[in-house]
Amino acid sequence: MNYIGLGSKHKSRGVAANFIVKIVINNQELSVEAGSTVLEAARAHGIDIPHLCYHPALTPYGACRVCLVEVEKNGRKQITTSCTYPVGEGLVVRTNTEEVRAARKFTIGLLLSRAPEAETIKKLADEYGVEPGLERGEDADGCIRCGxxxxxxxxxxxxxxxxxxxxxxxxxxxxxxxxxxxxxxxxxxxxxxxxxxxxxxxxxxxxxxxxxxxxxxxxxxxxxxxxxxxxxxxxxxxxxxxxxxxxxxxxxxxxxxxxxxxxxxxxxxxx
Amino acid sequence: MRGKSTTVQTISVAGGTCGMAAGAGEVWNKFARVLGENSPGIRLELTGCKGFCAMEPVVTIGDIFYCRVRPSDVEEILEKTVHNGELLERLLFQDDGKTCETRREIPFYQYQDRRVLSLTGEVDPVNLQDYLTRKGFESLKKALKMKGEDIIQEVKDSGLRGRGGGGFPTGRKWESCRNSQADSVRYIICNGDEGDPGCFQDRSLMEGNPYLVLEGLIIGGYAIGAEQGYIYVRSEYPLAVKNLEIALARIRAEGFLGRNILDSGFDFDIEIVRGAGAFVCGESSALMASIEGKIGEPRVKHIHATNRGLWDKPTVLNNVKTLASIPLIIGKGAAWFSSIGTENSKGTMIFSLTGNIKNTGLVEVPMGITLRDLIYKIGGGIPGGKKFKAIQTGGPSGGCLPESSLDLPVDYEALLEAGSMMGSGGMVVMDEDTCMVRVAQYFLNFTREESCGKCPPCSEGSLLMLKILDKFIAGNADEDDLDQLGAIGRMVAKTSLCGLGKSAPNPVLTTLRYFKDEYQSHIKGICPAGACPGLNQ
Amino acid sequence: MINLVGKLQDIQEEFGYLKRDKLDEISRELKIPLARIYSLATFYSSFSLTPPAKHSITVCTGTACYIKGAGEIVERIIEKLGITPGETTDDNKFKLETVNCLGACALAPLVTIDGNYYGNMTPEKIIEALETYL
Structure with a gap:
């Protein structure tokens, strides 16, 4: 597909209005707006994907690595950030496989070592059963560089x-x-x-x-x-x-x- | 004894960065001073690197190849060799007691097939006339009479794959750029940000034969329909920048660049962009960000640069060696190019052979040569009677291969399967005194320093692995640490944003795969290489 | 298109470092926020925000140099001058830096002092070389 999707800020670029594509998220076939990202499409359909560096009003950044999902396109699977991945006809997404959860657990652990006191991160860490990946001591400044x-x-x-x-x-x-x-x-x-x-x-x-x-x-x-x-x-x-x-x-x-x-x-x- | 030559004799001094650093400048100055303004029948030339770095400063007179020449040798060379045709035995290359009278006899050159490098070290790098008399820009003339599509087809038929890392088919990359976003402006960039430590083939090409690289870049621009090209050069390579600047000015003056090139109606120009010291800028999206004046932070690449790259326009990014292969393919044809190599890796590859090896230097060999031949036949083996331990290929993104991998043919797939990669062509040989745990630490330290810091798996994950490696080096690690190290490495590879992060664990993962016993020895408090202070050998 | 990185390189070349007033000037003249300029200045390792020392020592720590003992060379310089990589001596005479690869691996381990190459260094030879600058 040749349309371009980089999230809400860019929807106007090269995409016909109301152009709809069909994708599959967690075995559920969904009609989603072309030009949106996997994360936006999932949110629009009430499918929860945890995220920290995403905000609907800002350019997607893909830095926190918490919104990782598995995408499958033309038979090729990869783990990638849903906040940056554009939807496309026939795309298959899995948001909650064991592999996805393990990958999120790893990145949340790294974030926790940077911000061990932050409530949002502690909550995610509890949910995923994470210990801080790295004991930073005083170096843990509380910033996760999400930008x-x-x-x-x-x-x-x-x-x-x-x-x-x-x-x-x-x-x-x-x-x-x-x-x-x-x-x-x-x-x-x-x-x-x-x-x-x-x-x-x-x-x-x-x-x-x-x-x-x-x-x-x-x-x-x-x-x-x-x-x-x-x-x-x-x-x-x-x-x-x-x-x-x-x-x-x-x-x-x-x-x-x-x-x-x-x-x-x-x-x-x-x- | 040779007969006295009656034709013009060329005394050629190799003046690449490595040669200059070894004192080639002083040697050249001495020749120039002694010869003076007027020396009929003698031409003195300062060329690019001849590749045999271990023997610098190198001086050649026709076929005669003199090694480690000092200014004090100059007068004797002139008197005996140039005027009387006598050989100075002490300056000839000697191997196991055998003296090589000509360059052809030197094993280092014997097994090479110097195609892309054929003029590097043979010509005055910035002398345009030298390049033109050796069929320079003939390929451009030919290309300008072809359709862009046909050039791309020729490149596809040649089987040329990217020489800077992943090995993506060049023709396909060009095609997808040419076909993307009709009517859009397009760009082509030459990636000369050779950041892999232990790699200097791109430097050598840019310094030693800048016209070849530029010719390839112009042909590429024409083929994809670009009007502007960039050549991004690492800031640590001042001589490459200087020679490229001179070369650009000269070809612009001669109509090979600029408006209406050679009356073909094709407009194209090239700008040199100097890197500012960031390894991550070798990554395509970071490199483009850097040209755009931003920090070299990789972007997520779900959309290819050939569709939206530099300033969001369709962009092709090719390595120096890739572009330098283009004039050869257009000039001699796809069939000639693909006549050597393996099934999926055609042509030749240029490697920098460094580390614990006798014949350090730059070599061009057919794809498919075995690592063993590279190390022993061309490289002359390990110096000091030491045993071979590992060869590191592909830079910080590659891996360390053991003795048992030495019969692997060098091609993209074989190296990947072994857990390493072709990368840009760096090959660092390590002997028995090298501790593989410390090598893993070295590369991770490199990644830690060069990570842009955007995503935690790369910047934090490398710290995490380093902490564990520290335990091994101090002799405090246990079996659990061994498992942890591998698990973290695999996670970093899976969850990082860009190629740098995804490949950063490779040196750790390959040393774990091939040198696990060395890690296990460290657990027992033993460093077999004797490199870790405090541990037994 | 303004090549901002190139502009900073020009300043670095002219003054030996990125002078603050020059950065302010670029920000004003080109209407580029100072935050963006400062971000670039601290991201790229060839930029420096402090004036250069009289002599600049660069130890290549590329793979070939590492294998051949660049680490010991650095240690020896640290011992001799009392500065670690990135630091300048109190009298502003020497600045020590490491670089990932100078691409002259045959001369490993390699050190440059004020742009002059010193190849095949040993802990002893580097001290001799330094003496000539003292």
Whole structure:
């Protein structure tokens, strides 16, 4: 098949809309959207495949090696990542064979040795009966190098304030020169997607993200005075939404905004 | 005694990186100084590597092959050999008391079939005229009169397979690129990122005969319908970069490159991209990422580069040796090319023969030659009266083969079946003093340093195996560790993202397969090679 | 198309390392986030973020050199200069590095000092070679 599939972000490329192909997952014949990946097709049909570095809004990366499945095409079988593998007519997928589970068990063990305290990984480890593959001691920094933080920053926030530095075992997401990077507006999207809690956002009078050497001032709510959002982020959002003339609600904290919205609704209903 | 020559005599000094490092530059300078500006009847030439690295600096005068020449030998060579036709016995190659008067008599060359390397070491690498008088660019002229499809058919008929690793049929690769995404821009890349330690055949070709590589690249570009080619060269090879740059400028000036090449209507240009020091960039998707200005991180390749490669456009990536074979195939025909070799591995292969071997060097032999012939007939065996232990082929992705594998014919399938691979053609011979557990450790350390770190099986899995190997080396391992090591190796191979990770355990798995007794000795506190401090021999 | 790796190589060649202000400049001029540039600078081993030492020692640790004792050569240099691979002496006189293969395996074990080749090294010969740079 000549169509191209690299996940949701790329569906438009070279694929006719609503083009459907038939694949088999775990002996079940399914009609799935061409251009989707095996993981997306499985999710659409309620078939669970564990994953850590995948997010529907981001380019698939294939790095955590947890979503491994067996795919069979033209009689050839291989173990591969379902988040990157494109569906195609006649593809046969097995998500839960002994071999697949053994492969996942191995990779989960490696991830556990990097993030032994992370709840998500511990849960997976329990499910697969895994011990940490490597006792890293203090070197276990809690980051599994899934790259979600970097991808969300670059692809959705449009900043690219962080990147992987070094290579091999020394690879780690960081800011340039390991210092506060002005490109980072402390939006916290990275921490929100981080599967292990390696990235922590601490809001007080300022917002602190220690992984990025960041401390950013928080803006006060116009109504209640509570500090609620990084000032530079707010400024940027206002700039971007200038044409919508909603800047007055952007100065409000989420609670005050909700109250204001309810009041507006009431006015409408009263009419 | 030979008769005094009346025609022009060429004194040729081998000036590849290895020759220069051994002092060829000083020898050449001395010749130039003594000969001066005007020396009728004598031509002094600095060529690429002649292949016999163990004997560098090498000087040839016609058939005469002088080894380990020093600047202090120069005046005598001129006076006796060049002017009087006398041989200087002390500089001739000697083997077991036998003196080889000509190059043809030297066993190292006798059993070779130098086809792709025929001009490497014979010509001034950047002298375009030298290349042209030896039928250079005749194949390009012929190709430009052919249809792209027909060139591809010829390459398919020749049976040429990739000379850089997996051995994928070159013609099929070209065809699938040519037929993919109609109307798209296409690229062809020459992979000169020769990262396998112990390998220098690509360097030698790029340094010693850059025009041949470039001619192959241009023909490839024409055949697949590309207008832009790249040649990706390892940063550790400054001489290769320099010679390629000079060669490119000269062929551009002569109309072999650029717009409307030789009035054929075909536009094609080539850019040199220097690597920046990352072994993983030899992997195709990482190499392309590097050209795109990104970190050399492999991508998942469910879609072939021939469909979506460099900048998402259909791309062919070929090894230096593969492309250097193309002008020969077009010039002499598929039948000539495939007349030697084995059923599924046609033509010749260039190997770097290194390690504990007498005749270290670069050899070109017909596919199907046995490892034994390579090591003993060409390589001259193991020096210092030591016993052979293993031959490592295929670089860090390959494996170590024992004595019992020596009668294997060298071809893609036979090496794979034995657990190793052809790879780029590195062959490192190891003698009885080499500890195979430490060899496995060496390669894993290599992988650990060179892993990009994207996926845990490669970066973490190699650490895991290294920890176990450390136990063997310290004499603290048990039988359970032996099983663990194999199990982890097989898992890393199965779950890694790219070829580097998938093949990283090969040195461990092959040493476990062929040298298990050595691991078991370590469990008992004995290192048979006597290489592990603290253990008994 | 901007060849970013090539740009960094040019800086490395001109200054002997990647000067921070030059990286900032590229980022500004080409509108490429500094994070991407820093990522490249730390990924590729031919880039350095610190100024070069007066003399650069490179020990080849390719397979052939390894088999023939490159490890002992490295040990000996560490002993002599008190720096491990990747480090520079306090007086900034020597930087020690290892490289995976220089492709001149016939000369194994091989060391280069400031680009000059020293082949068939032994622990004794490397010290002699170093003395000439002291």
């Amino acid at each position: 979600l933080c970097i991808r969300v920053c670059r692809e959705l926030m449009g900043h690219e304030a962080i990147g992987f530095i070094n290579r091999g075992a020394e690879r780690i997401p960081e800011t340039p020169f390991l210092e506060d990077n002005p490109d980072c507006v402390a939006c916290g999207a990275c921490a929100y997607l981080c599967p292990t809690g390696y990235i922590k956002v601490i809001d007080d009078t300022t917002r602190k993200i220690s992984s990025w050497h960041k401390e950013e001032g928080l803006a006060e709510c116009r109504e209640c005075g509570r500090r609620f959002a990084p000032a530079r982020l707010l400024h940027k959002v206002k700039e971007n939404l200038r044409d919508l003339e909603i800047s007055d609600i952007l100065d409000l904290c989420p609670e005050c905004r909700r109250e204001k919205e309810i009041k507006t609704l009431n006015v409408v209903e009263d009419r």
